[in-house]
Amino acid sequence: ETGVTQTPRHLVMGMTNKKSLKCEQHLGHNAMYWYKQSAKKPLELMFVYNFKEQTENNSVPSRFSPECPNSSHLFLHLHTLQPEDSALYLCASSHQIGASYNEQFFGPGTRLTVL
């Protein structure tokens, strides 16, 4: 399935590195999301974008910086991360904000390890 793609699929980085995660959706959706999934924890919403505008920041530390140049692309820029930031980072998209059943579809995720 290629509805929502993410690159890279795996990333290992040091605490002083700067890297970016990329997400692209081919579903014609208008809303995009970043989630974090850590072991033994539920998925945590990080950011929401609707028509390129950020509509939600779920108290995410500033070392995570999202960017949404258009409705099809979403980036997550990473800098000076901590080992506890190691997790699976998932991108999702949905048709539109505001609909009661606004199903979200996920990409395959980037498995991030911070050394």
Add this chain to the structure above:
Amino acid sequence: RKEVEQDPGPFNVPEGATVAFNCTYSNSASQSFFWYRQDCRKEPKLLMSVYSSGNEDGRFTAQLNRASQYISLLIRDSKLSDSATYLCAVKVFGNEKLTFGTGTRLTIIP
């Protein structure tokens, strides 16, 4: 109390059996409900939305009980391929945030 709670399992069920999971939510303003399945080291995939009247998709039936604030998922005639973690997700009216449970691990045994 957690916003969304699920029994983590594991549920080990023989092939062909029927299995059911519940998911409770704490916010009475919750409006939309979903079941996702997640295979090991893969992304969550939408299994079905859960509507007020309940809905069925093949071997899968989802129900919503607003009075008791839970949703349920019933799997009939379970297959080996049903082995996965089942996540419930809840959305509150006026908020785009999907709140997920930690998931219920299901293993179907041959």
